[in-house]
Amino acid sequence: xxQQDPFGPDxxxxxxxxxADAPEQRRIGVRYGERVLDAGAxxxxxxxxxxELLVAPDLGPLLAAGRPxxxxxxxxxxxxxxxxxxxxxLADVTLHLPFEVADxxxxxxxxxxxxxxxxxxxxxxxxxxxxxxxxxxGYHGRAGTVVVTxxxxxxxxxxxKTPADDAPTFGPSRRLDIEAEVGFVVGTPSSAPVxxxxxxDHVFGVCLVNDWSARDLQAWEYVPLGPFxxxxxxxxxxxxxTPLDAFDDARxxxxxxxxxxxxxxxxxxxxxxxxxxxxxVALNGEPLTSPPFSTMYWTAAxxxxxxxxxxxxxxxxxxxxxxxxxGPEEHQLGCLLELTKGKGPFLQDGDEVTITAWAPGPDGSxxxxxxxxxxxxxAAPAADTATDAGAP
Amino acid sequence: xxQQDPFGPDxxxxxxxxxADAPEQRRIGVRYGERVLDAGAxxxxxxxxxxELLVAPDLGPLLAAGRPxxxxxxxxxxxxxxxxxxxxxLADVTLHLPFEVADxxxxxxxxxxxxxxxxxxxxxxxxxxxxxxxxxxGYHGRAGTVVVTxxxxxxxxxxxKTPADDAPTFGPSRRLDIEAEVGFVVGTPSSAPVxxxxxxDHVFGVCLVNDWSARDLQAWEYVPLGPFxxxxxxxxxxxxxTPLDAFDDARxxxxxxxxxxxxxxxxxxxxxxxxxxxxxVALNGEPLTSPPFSTMYWTAAxxxxxxxxxxxxxxxxxxxxxxxxxGPEEHQLGCLLELTKGKGPFLQDGDEVTITAWAPGPDGSxxxxxxxxxxxxxAAPAADTATDAGAP
Numbered sequence: 197x198x199q200q201d202p203f204g205p206d207x208x209x210x211x212x213x214x215x216a217d218a219p220e221q222r223r224i225g226v227r228y229g230e231r232v233l234d235a236g237a238x239x240x241x242x243x244x245x246x247x248e249l250l251v252a253p254d255l256g257p258l259l260a261a262g263r264p265x266x267x268x269x270x271x272x273x274x275x276x277x278x279x280x281x282x283x284x285x286l287a288d289v290t291l292h293l294p295f296e297v298a299d300x301x302x303x304x305x306x307x308x309x310x311x312x313x314x315x316x317x318x319x320x321x322x323x324x325x326x327x328x329x330x331x332x333x334g335y336h337g338r339a340g341t342v343v344v345t346x347x348x349x350x351x352x353x354x355x356x357k358t359p360a361d362d363a364p365t366f367g368p369s370r371r372l373d374i375e376a377e378v379g380f381v382v383g384t385p386s387s388a389p390v391x392x393x394x395x396x397d398h399v400f401g402v403c404l405v406n407d408w409s410a411r412d413l414q415a416w417e418y419v420p421l422g423p424f425x426x427x428x429x430x431x432x433x434x435x436x437x438t439p440l441d442a443f444d445d446a447r448x449x450x451x452x453x454x455x456x457x458x459x460x461x462x463x464x465x466x467x468x469x470x471x472x473x474x475x476x477v478a479l480n481g482e483p484l485t486s487p488p489f490s491t492m493y494w495t496a497a498x499x500x501x502x503x504x505x506x507x508x509x510x511x512x513x514x515x516x517x518x519x520x521x522x523g524p525e526e527h528q529l530g531c532l533l534e535l536t537k538g539k540g541p542f543l544q545d546g547d548e549v550t551i552t553a554w555a556p557g558p559d560g561s562x563x564x565x566x567x568x569x570x571x572x573x574x575a576a577p578a579a580d581t582a583t584d585a586g587a588p
Numbered sequence: 589x590x591q592q593d594p595f596g597p598d599x600x601x602x603x604x605x606x607x608a609d610a611p612e613q614r615r616i617g618v619r620y621g622e623r624v625l626d627a628g629a630x631x632x633x634x635x636x637x638x639x640e641l642l643v644a645p646d647l648g649p650l651l652a653a654g655r656p657x658x659x660x661x662x663x664x665x666x667x668x669x670x671x672x673x674x675x676x677x678l679a680d681v682t683l684h685l686p687f688e689v690a691d692x693x694x695x696x697x698x699x700x701x702x703x704x705x706x707x708x709x710x711x712x713x714x715x716x717x718x719x720x721x722x723x724x725x726g727y728h729g730r731a732g733t734v735v736v737t738x739x740x741x742x743x744x745x746x747x748x749k750t751p752a753d754d755a756p757t758f759g760p761s762r763r764l765d766i767e768a769e770v771g772f773v774v775g776t777p778s779s780a781p782v783x784x785x786x787x788x789d790h791v792f793g794v795c796l797v798n799d800w801s802a803r804d805l806q807a808w809e810y811v812p813l814g815p816f817x818x819x820x821x822x823x824x825x826x827x828x829x830t831p832l833d834a835f836d837d838a839r840x841x842x843x844x845x846x847x848x849x850x851x852x853x854x855x856x857x858x859x860x861x862x863x864x865x866x867x868x869v870a871l872n873g874e875p876l877t878s879p880p881f882s883t884m885y886w887t888a889a890x891x892x893x894x895x896x897x898x899x900x901x902x903x904x905x906x907x908x909x910x911x912x913x914x915g916p917e918e919h920q921l922g923c924l925l926e927l928t929k930g931k932g933p934f935l936q937d938g939d940e941v942t943i944t945a946w947a948p949g950p951d952g953s954x955x956x957x958x959x960x961x962x963x964x965x966x967a968a969p970a971a972d973t974a975t976d977a978g979a980p
Contacts, residue, residue: 352898422814
């Protein structure tokens with residue numbers, strides 16, 4: 197294994213796979229380089245106390261088991277990881293959505309992104325709304341349309357109206373976009389608010405997210421209750437969930453807070469809770485942008501604290517995403533809306549977008565996140581769209 | 589049974605109950621007056637072909653079975669409904685959330701409500717946003733905090749900032765409100781858009797919803813991505829799901845459309861898709877308001893068509909609610925924000941809110957919806973709130 201392989205022994209992300217000879221039998225795997233450890237099989241053979249969690253058809257039972265178990269299982273996996281008979285070629289397995297998404301929440305935590313988008317969507321107002329520096333703005337998305345990497349994304353249709361139009365028209369989105377994000381997977385449920393320092397007890401791991409966005413649908417619909425159909429058609433996530441414990445060497449201080457924070461969000465005295473995750477986005481195999489997660493104004497710990505401070509319960513399988521990651525530079529913007537200053541071009545049918553990322557690990561190693569990729573399929577034919585050749 | 593009993597033989601709503609002697613054994617019941625038919629028990633004894641659906645611990649399998657099965661089971665239940673040995677007193681059972689909520693979507697379909705709230709939240713702008721008459725505005729809510737009637741609602745805490753405040757403060761909501769709504773429970777899943785005339789094939793039944801809302805949290809957070817913590821702490825639903833087929837005599841034309849609709853929403857040539865459901869809200873046992881569901885501008889069929897027109901898939905257990913039901917008259921407004929013109933008083937600790945409703949059935953009968961009730965418990969103590977005596 198090359199020294200810089202982001203899926204070395206310090207990463208060990210979990211996923212769910214099937215093989216061609218048993219396509220109905222979902223199994224938990226751990227990625228190691230370009231191979232997958234059949235975790236359930238080796239746990240059973242070795243008589244692991246956690247075998248039951250690892251022979252499950254998805255990560256649900258492991259997620260629910262809590263941090264001490266996560267750590268014990270990770271230690272076992274590290275011992276098992278080179279056992280040849282249990283390693284399958286990655287190329288030979290089919291990967292699946294690794295857990296059932298309970299609630300999906302999407303945040304808006306990059307100051308650069310929020311500022312850039314605010315200027316485009318609300319040219320006559322302040323770029324940042326007055327609340328933005330006081331709380332991590334977020335909203336609930338559609339859990340049922342979270343799909344695993346590799347799933348084809350059909351161009352959505354819907355209502356589009358530009359300021360120049362007298363009335364909305366119906367048809368395929370003409371402004372289909374990506375949003376490169378980092379997602380956090382909740383393991384341990386909670387019926388009480390999770391304080392900043394409770395983050396690691398509740399969050400199991402980290403994934404990559406592409407929050408596909410139809411900007412024309414979104415712009416017309418989103419006032420006053422927020423994004424709906426412009427986002428709900430598909431959200432792609434990586435097949436691998438990298439345990440939070442793998443990111444210990446990637447911790448970094450978030451940007452300086454320009455406004456005083458209320459106590460439940462005040463992380464000035466806490467351990468650095470930002471993560472130095474370096475994201476690369478490719479469009480049809482060509483590098484498109486490289487957003488740095490370390491620039492996010494709000495940390496995932498703050499997002500979790502905020503999301504639960506009103507008493508909202510947390511369930512195993514809740515997924516929350518950071519919002520588009522955009523850095524201050526032109527080559528660090530996390531969506532086409534920003535990269536093209538709202539002018540496009542946006543995604544064409546057949547375009548394929550791939551998001552990859554890594555973070556620094558111990559001793560110069562790299563901690564990988566699973567890639568998330570998706571290809572745009574043409575809009576579904578519909579009676580309403582028959583006369584509309586609006587797709588780009 | 590009195591002739592006007594809203595839970596007579598034409599209603600027959602489904603729920604999930606336990607009894608004191610078997611508190612772990614969840615069973616499917618059908619309400620009949622003040623009694624509950626043990627549907628699984630009689631289906632088993634009678635050798636029903638659908639017994640397996642009715643001995644389940646929740647309504648999930650029945651919901652997924654599809655409309656022909658719903659109709660067949662309803663016909664069987666009607667035959668069984670007076671069988672004394674299988675009827676338990678309603679007062680002796682504990683009712684539970686009758687199905688696992690997949691995604692929860694909340695609409696905003698009352699023109700009166702949207703106009704009234706728009707005037708209060710955006711006094712300097714148009715009351716209705718430009719999109720309002722073109723599409724049924726909605727957003728995703730938190731499925732994990734949908735709770736069954738009778739569940740205590742703890743006053744949420746969060747950030748509150750009035751225009752007069754320099755900065756937000758943290759503490760219990762001072763403007764805790766109700767929203768009287770009607771909810772629709774999805775049975776048959778779909779991976780394609782559901783046209784207006786597909787509504788009955790996918791929607792199993794109807795419930796009542798109280799979409800508790802913390803107006804101060806909501807007002808501060810909701811621009812630009814919509815309501816989040818102001819709504820996510822709790823949404824109460826009735827324990828009984830009344831089958832859609834029970835509302836055949838309650839169909840009524842929706843209000844005249846003042847703007848032309850795009851084909852996928854145009855119901856001008858369709859069967860009347862409004863529902864004459866008459867809602868009553870009581871506060872601490874005193875009548876508070878009586879919102880008429882027949883006044884809703886957007887129908888549930890339009891909401892479902894809109895929600896799926898972008899290709900968003902539909903799952904068994906998806907729940908969508910109408911948005912606050914408000915009529916044109918003072919005594920028909922569906923929330924305290926409107927009833928008090930934004931001035932309050934809002935809910936006090938200890939207040940109990942009960943929503944009931946019925947619709948006209950055949951031959952002068954009444955079709956009941958299950959009541960939804962909730963009592964406000966004081967805010968949970970928290971370090972942040974120790975110095976804040978902000979609760980009303």
